[in-house]
Amino acid sequence: MDLLSPRAAVAKHYAGLASTTDIYLAYPRRLVLTELKHAVENLRTMTTQDAMWIGTQYCWVDLTQRFEVAHTQNRQDRCENLHKANGAVYMETVLRNIARSDLRGYYGQSDGIFGAKYMLTTAEWISDDMYFMDRISAAMNGILTVRRGSVMYGLDTKLWCTLQVDLADTMPHIRAAEFALPLHLSNEY
Numbered sequence: 001m002d003l004l005s006p007r008a009a010v011a012k013h014y015a016g017l018a019s020t021t022d023i024y025l026a027y028p029r030r031l032v033l034t035e036l037k038h039a040v041e042n043l044r045t046m047t048t049q050d051a052m053w054i055g056t057q058y059c060w061v062d063l064t065q066r067f068e069v070a071h072t073q074n075r076q077d078r079c080e081n082l083h084k085a086n087g088a089v090y091m092e093t094v095l096r097n098i099a100r101s102d103l104r105g106y107y108g109q110s111d112g113i114f115g116a117k118y119m120l121t122t123a124e125w126i127s128d129d130m131y132f133m134d135r136i137s138a139a140m141n142g143i144l145t146v147r148r149g150s151v152m153y154g155l156d157t158k159l160w161c162t163l164q165v166d167l168a169d170t171m172p173h174i175r176a177a178e179f180a181l182p183l184h185l186s187n188e189y
Helices: 027-033 036-045 073-083 091-095 100-108 135-140
Strands: 130-134 143-148 151-156 161-166 180-184
Touching: none
Parallel strands: none
Antiparallel strands: 130 180, 143 151, 151 161
């Protein structure tokens, strides 16, 4: 029996004032919907836009657990104790199963749906392995930055924006730096 076929659904009629359907979680359906094979196959058929909106509370960006993203320390502790082995709480598992060019094209460009223009990405905002961002943007967005050579890559974990900035040797303008929040860049990838 195909548990995902339309025949496995319970039909509803909306002719009356109220419409309810009692659906009980069946063990076989639960098994099918939690298999890794099923999750990966369906993730790979999703559009990039849909994949980024999967409703889950992420715990880490990477599988090595270097970048924590839980919204509270209590949530991060629960992640550590209960969800460490659950691939659904790692952003990397989603990112590995979608076309990187589609992701960069849709989210990472300044003309994309969530363009990174609100971030100050000009060379004058970067100095000594430090990226200076206006305080409002930094407070509203969780920005992760990683340096690889002379390029700084950033990921906005709330809006799924990516940015790439060539690091410059010039100091930020003193006046502008007074209103900026420094975000340290990691030398590790």
